[in-house]
Amino acid sequence: PxxxxxxxxxxxxxxxxxxxxxxxxxxxxxxxxxxxxxxxxxxxxxxxxxxxxxxxxxxxxxxxxxxxxxxxxxxxxxxxxxxxxxxxxxxxxxxxxxxxxxxxxxxxxxxxxxxxxxxxxxxxxxxxxxxxxxxxxxxxxxxxxxxxxxxxTLTLETLPPGTIQYMNDSSRYPDGFFVQNIDFDFFxxxxxxxxxxxxxTPKVHVDDISVETNFMDNTGLVRYKVSVQGGFNNTLNITLMDKDGHFVASSTGSSGGLKVVDVKLWWPYLMHENPGYLYSMKVHLIAVSETSTYEDEYTLPVGIRTINVTNTQFLINNKPFYFHGVNKHEDSDIRGRGFDWPLIVKDFNLMKWLGVNSFRTSHYPYAEEILQMCDRHGIVVIDECPGVGIKDIRSFRNASLSHHLVVMDELVRRDKNHPSVVMWSVANEPASEMPPAEFYFKTLIEHTKALDQTRPVTYVTIAAADMDKGGPYVDVVCANSYFAWYFDQGRLDIIPLQLSTHFENWYRKYQRPIIQSEYGADAVPGLHMDPPMMFTEEYQNALLQSYHDVFDQKRNQYFVGELIWNFADFMTSQGIYRVVGNKKGIFTRQRQPKAAAFLLRKRYWRLANETG
Ligand code: GCB
Incomplete structure (x- = not known):
């Protein structure tokens, strides 16, 4: 398309x-x-x-x-x-x-x-x-x-959606006064x-490359497809080299397979002493026309690995993988969402300090340079599209769905070759309990699976198992919850019961592995109180600890990962729930640690030793 x-x-x-x-x-x-x-x-x-x-x-x-x-x-x-x-x-x-x-x-x-x-x-x-x-x-x-x-401007058909509301009462608002209403929690x-x-590029050039990888015993397989724009007498030479530039395998033609003996697999960071192993696939084109000759070359980094999902496990290279990671935002002072190398490298250093092995690109696709770093460092990514804040029933109409399908086309086209990307998330916290959500998510997920047969597909839900209309279509249940925060405020004691019940309901209904894709509490850095009260660093710690106790009980059953909300504080629209932005970060917006960062660091390194 x-x-x-x-x-x-x-x-x-x-x-x-x-x-x-x-x-x-x-x-x-x-x-x-x-x-x-x-x-x-x-x-x-x-x-x-x-x-x-x-x-x-x-x-x-x-x-x-x-x-x-x-x-x-x-x-x-x-x-x-x-x-x-x-x-x-x-x-x-x-x-x-x-x-x-x-x-x-x-x-x-x-x-x-x-x-x-x-x-x-x-x-x-x-x-x-x-x-x-x-x-x-x-x-x-x-x-x-x-x-x-x-x-x-956001409308009901954009991703994310929004609405413009004109204020017509001229005794209260000047002429033409309007506000943009949004249902997502970031500026x-x-x-x-x-x-x-x-x-x-040369006029006749390599236009696209797709790779899919597999292995059996010690032999890796890279299946590739190359498309060329222009020319008629095209010769394609494909060469695979290892990290040190040594020849591994070669092939010719626009599609085929490369066999890799004694393959070095792409492994996540912490699962292997040699994470993020990348081969280089050099695609060389010579095109001869009656009047001229064109030559082009493009080199694609290739990580050889497989992803599989069973009823209870998420497998990378056939080994159970446990996500211990974060949700992020592209967000910082002054530059907002603008690309910034110092910030990106700092964030990777902080993630490694924490012992993070994965993150979700909440709530939109991140810069390609970030995914390239994840490939090299062996950090696992759940790649999310901008389908966030789909709460209004009118956002499930056909026009919205059509655009959403195109966005998935664009996302998969851009990110399909990254070994670090292990799953697609087509949305975050939609109103998936509404009747039209069933057709919407069935269509969206089937479409995404047709685009990419090698990766599982999910969306991140806040609904309960018996309410969620899209539940039957996801490969992995990604469930958010904010017990003792948005509900039962201040009542940390309800977490063990409510969280266990929530997980059991999901697993009983669908027999799918479950990831806690968000949980957390706001903490204003420097606010202290014992016994803990909401918004203090102690409360954030205590809430995380209660969640962790339940995670540890379910870990050997069907529970395959935990992603804290959020890596760092971030900016939101103004409102009575937000004190200059969302403060659920374990780091401040300036990337300094709150107490929770030390708690998670201890936990993640322990998990790294226990699970990889
Ligand atoms: C959520 C959303 C996330 C918000 C978070 C919160 O469920 O997915 O975008 O920022 O909760 O802090 O309310």
């Missing part, structure tokens, strides 16, 4: 990458009908010629960059623009294909180059691109002007969140 592949841009002898990160011109369209940019066709001239601009860093959310509350809470179109020189040889060589790629922008984007529209894309968190070769060749000596308009950060790149 999707047009072509979405390989991560990479440099090789035949490909170049140019990053367009830095300061862009920026303007939010605050006109009364929020549409002046289109009415006046801002993309036709330089943005600086149609009104005032400010400097805006890319990548970053725009919300927390200025002192202006209107921009922080802005809903509507914002405009980004920058000019860039395209290397002359990219222009003169007709055999070079130039692509403009946006790693992600939230939520709806339209892109122009020199005033001509080149693409539009719906949805944050996933990349989109456009070939601009012929456009830049029209005016070869001029810098190329890239304009990107981004709109963060709706917006803007260009990941790198903008120009990259080249």
């Amino acid at each position: 999707l047009d072509g592949g979405m390989l991560f841009p990479q440099e090789s002898s035949f490909r170049e990458v140019k990053e367009l990160n830095g300061l862009w011109d920026f303007r939010a369209d605050g006109s009364p009908n929020r549409n002046e940019g289109f009415e006046k066709a801002w993309y036709k001239r330089r943005l600086t010629e149609t009104g005032p601009v400010i400097e805006m860093p890319v990548p970053a959310s725009y919300n927390d960059i200025t002192q202006d509350p209107t921009l922080r809470d802005f809903i509507g179109w914002v405009w980004y623009e920058r000019e860039v020189f395209v290397p002359a040889r990219w222009i003169s060589d007709e055999g070079t294909r130039v692509v403009l790629r946006v790693g992600s922008a939230h939520y709806y984007s339209i892109v122009w180059v020199n005033g001509e529209k080149v693409t539009e894309h719906e949805g944050g968190h996933l990349p989109f691109e456009a070939e601009i070769s012929s456009l830049i060749r029209k005016e070869p000596t001029k810098p190329c002007r890239i304009t990107i308009a981004v709109n963060n 709706n950060y917006a803007g260009i969140h990941r790198s903008v790149l120009l990259y080249t």
Whole structure:
């Protein structure tokens, strides 16, 4: 259904990458009908010629960059623009294909180059691109002007969904006053969140690669498929090399298998002294046409491993895997959801300090660079799509479902080759007790399984087993619960009974392995009280401890993992339940430990020794 592949841009002898990160011109369209940019066709001239601009860093959310509350809470179109020189040889060589790629922008984007529209894309968190070769060749000596308009308005058909509510009482609200209502618990950060790149490939090029891996005894098997764009007399040479660059196996043609003797499997961190083992699969293309020859090369890291699920276990390489990990957000001070290497590396160091072997990309796909790190470090990922906050019955309608299916197409296309990704999560805490949820989740899960036959599929539920309409379709039950927090507030003593009952009900009904995909309590760092009270560090610790006692009872039965909510404090919309954001982090938003971080660290390293 999707047009072509979405390989991560990479440099090789035949490909170049140019990053367009830095300061862009920026303007939010605050006109009364929020549409002046289109009415006046801002993309036709330089943005600086149609009104005032400010400097805006890319990548970053725009919300927390200025002192202006209107921009922080802005809903509507914002405009980004920058000019860039395209290397002359990219222009003169007709055999070079130039692509403009946006790693992600939230939520709806339209892109122009020199005033001509080149693409539009719906949805944050996933990349989109456009070939601009012929456009830049029209005016070869001029810098190329890239304009990107981004709109963060959410509707019942977007993922995540939201609604706009106009306040019509003119005695209480000014004309045109509206609010965006959302049913998810994180700030709706917006803007260009990941790198903008120009990259080249040869005109005839490797467009997509898929691998599936398996092994038997000591022999690994990599089945691959390569698709090529253009050409007619194409020769594909595939070479697999080990970590040290030594030849392992080779093949020719657009699909086939590579046999790996004495295979070194991809193992999760802590299960093996040599985690995250990656081979390199070099795909080399020579295409000969009547007039020219094209050559291309793309190297894909490949981890050889298998995933299987039984009634009671989650198996990696046929060994039971126990998830002891975290839920995260792409979230930090000032940059919001913007890609930031120092933050990413710090988070990996903190995860290793904790003894984390896995995380869920709550509640949207994370940057590809993060998944690449997980591949290399052997950290296991539950890859979640932005299907969060589906609470309104109107969000189960066909238009919403159709878009949700496309998002899964895009997610699987982007992430299918990562060994670290072991399961897809199609949603978080939908209103899965509503009757239309059954058809919705049956369709969504079947669709995802058809896209990828090698990974289990789930969605994360908050419903009880006897209420959940999607329960029959998931491979693993991922259940969230907040006993002694949102219910029975302050009553830590009810946790053992309620949590055990909850698990038993799920297991009895579906005989599927269960993961505690969220649990936790807010703690304001520095607040202390004994006996514990809600919001203190002691209460957070005591709540986690009670949950852990139940986990340990069920661990040898059907219980296969625990993911704390949350790794770090994160920003939310304003409201009476949130004191400058969600404080369920075991680290603060600045990544300093609360008492709970030490509790979990002790537990996770113990689990690492007991279960791997
Ligand atoms: C949940 C949601 C998560 C929230 C969390 C909370 O169930 O999945 O997005 O942040 O609870 O703290 O309320």
